[in-house]
Amino acid sequence: MKKIVSIKIKEQEVVLDEYTSSYISNSLNLLFLNENISIKKNTIVLQDDLIFKLRNTILNCLTTLVENLHIEPSIKEIQKNPTRFEKIVLNKKVYKVNYRMSEVDRSCYVLYCLLLSLENANNNHEYVLINLD
Numbered sequence: 001m002k003k004i005v006s007i008k009i010k011e012q013e014v015v016l017d018e019y020t021s022s023y024i025s026n027s028l029n030l031l032f033l034n035e036n037i038s039i040k041k042n043t044i045v046l047q048d049d050l051i052f053k054l055r056n057t058i059l060n061c062l063t064t065l066v067e068n069l070h071i072e073p074s075i076k077e078i079q080k081n082p083t084r085f086e087k088i089v090l091n092k093k094v095y096k097v098n099y100r101m102s103e104v105d106r107s108c109y110v111l112y113c114l115l116l117s118l119e120n121a122n123n124n125h126e127y128v129l130i131n132l133d
Contacts, residue, residue, distance in 0.1 A: 002039055002132040004028055007114060009121045009128050014114050020107040024061050028130075031057050044130040051128055055118040062111040066090055069104045070097065088112040 003025050006015045016024075031053060032039050037046075046054055066088075073096055078085055084100045086109055097105035097112075121128055 002029070002042075005131045005133045007128060007130050009117045010126050012117060014110065014117065016110065017106070019103050020110050023065065023107060024058065024111070027057050027061050028054070039132060042132045044132065046128045046130065048122075048125065051118060051122045051126075054128065055115060055122060058111055058115050058118060062108060062115060063090060065104065065111070066095055066108055070095060070108060071102075072096065073098060 004016055004021050006013050008014075029039070031037075032044070035050060035053065037044060037050075073085065078096060084098050085096045086099050088095050088097055088108060090112070095108070097108045099106045099109040118128070120126075
């Protein structure tokens with residue numbers, strides 16, 4: 001089983017930290033097995049329908065992470081350090097994630113940005129490169 005190092009979409013590359021990579025690797029490896037995608041090489045190219053399936057897999061990972069491990073900050077904490085927080089919208093609900101101080105929230109933010117990029121790639125019929133280690 002290989003670990004995901006980065007995901008490149010057009011000119012944008014999302015490099016995954018150790019925590020995020022280990023969190024999504026199992027789900028992505030299951031996707032690769034279900035779709036009969038060979039992971040013998042260190043790079044996987046996905047197009048069209050597989051990008052949509054990758055997007056759904058990332059969405060499931062993000063949803064699970066937010067629902068089970070994310071802790072909403074207090075209003076006082078947000079007012080004291082507003083630059084530490086980013087808003088993410090998931091299932092029509094807005095979450096404020098502390099992407100600077102919390103590993104869980106940093107992973108949430110990275111997965112959310114990746115999700116937005118995958119939606120754009122799917123809509124524009126682009127390809128996605130997944131780099132493995």
